[in-house]
Amino acid sequence: MELRSLEIFVAVAEENSFTRAAERCRVSQPTVSHHISGLEKEVGEPLFDRDRRTVSLSDGGHTLLPYARACLASARDAGEAFANRSRAIAGALNLGTVEGVEWSPLPGVLRQFHDRHPAVRVRLQSGTTAPLLAQVAQGQLDAAITARPLDDLPHGLLSKVILADEIMALVGRDTQAAGEGLLDLAQVVDERLITYDESSGLQAIIRRAFGRSGRELRPAFSTNDVPLQVALAEAGIGVALSAGSDPAVISAAGVVPLRLDPPIVYEKIMVWQDRPLPSPLGAFMAVWDELASDETWTAPSPRTS
Incomplete structure (x- = not known):
């Protein structure tokens, strides 16, 4: 069975009219009749009861209708899946971090990010604040989590607080x-x-x-x-x-x-360049905003006994 024939069959069943089905599918009425006749030959019985004024589903038509709808829905889902694949985010996300981010939202955000965008390669680089800020400013890193510096951030960087x-x-x-x-x-x-x-x-x-x-x-x-x-x-x-x-x-x-x-x-912050975000970084920030919102996280207290 061809999908186009099933589409026309569903249209006739829902419109109860060959004429309206032809308008809906943007084909001629003879084309509708041709597809329905082909389906009836394929299943071996009539799909519609016809008279001069009305068209209604036969017993065979009632049997075929849910399968036809399911086939069309599956075809649409497959098309959307491959459309999403063509829009899939790929490339690399280069992220720098200072120590002590284990209790921030970062691990959970990275897990969700990888689940949603498995084609993105994530490279994590450890370092101290000043070198990491410089690498973000120079475009060597997409973003970094650092201690908030005493001086102003390098020109062209944005930031948000993530950990107290x-x-x-x-x-x-x-x-x-x-x-x-x-x-x-x-x-x-x-x-x-x-x-x-x-x-x-x-x-x-x-x-x-x-x-x-x-x-x-x-x-x-x-x-x-x-x-x-x-x-x-x-x-x-x-x-x-x-x-x-x-x-x-x-x-x-x-x-x-x-x-x-x-x-x-002191505060730990995430920093990135003030420019249109590369797709991997934009997707990462979207997951961060979804899971961590604007909440400032406080690290658990060290053990004292």
């Missing part, structure tokens, strides 16, 4: 400070400090907080490797100043994370 975070002081469990729960910045200054190096935007944030309290940040050990920061604090070398959202801090068993007074809080 806080710097914690990590002390060994056998130290006197471990039982205090809150650590004054004045107490921290004289300790051997372990924190991020100058390439990290977090060091600038910590340095500014110290300056606002009339103190100067003088790290004894500088590394952007947060598990190493934790290990050094656990070994009793000094006090680590680390992002509370980092998994190494959240799961640390050998140190006690203490809040600072005054607190050192």
Whole structure:
């Protein structure tokens, strides 16, 4: 059976008229009669009861009608599926991230994005804030999740806040400070400090907080490797100043994370160029807006016992 014949058959059945079916299908009435006759020969019985004034379905026509409709619907669905394939988004999405985004919406958004757009290759690049911002500005990355810098963003970049975070002081469990729960910045200054190096935007944030309290940040050990920061604090070398959202801090068993007074809080943002979005990035942002909306996420608190 040909789809065109089934289409004309359904039209006659719904219009109860060869004339109106011809108008609906934009063919001549003899063409309608030809297709119906062909179907009747194929099934071996009449599909319509005809008289001079009316046309109605025969028993055979009632049997064929649901199958004809199902065939036409399946053909339409197949056409739409292949049309969607031709419109499928492909290419690459180059996304940079700082550490500590595990508790942001990013993992869930990436899963949904890949499910919907499997032809897009996603490349994730880890780094620190300043280099990632520069790579987005230069077009080497489509977007990046970074700490909000103290200075203005590079020209031509847009941003949105995705995560609120806080710097914690990590002390060994056998130290006197471990039982205090809150650590004054004045107490921290004289300790051997372990924190991020100058390439990290977090060091600038910590340095500014110290300056606002009339103190100067003088790290004894500088590394952007947060598990190493934790290990050094656990070994009793000094006090680590680390992002509370980092998994190494959240799961640390050998140190006690203490809040600072005054607190050192900061935001993580997503940045991208202020220009028409490439298709992969536009699709990624659409999934982000759908799943994460404009909500600012707060990282879970590190373990304290």
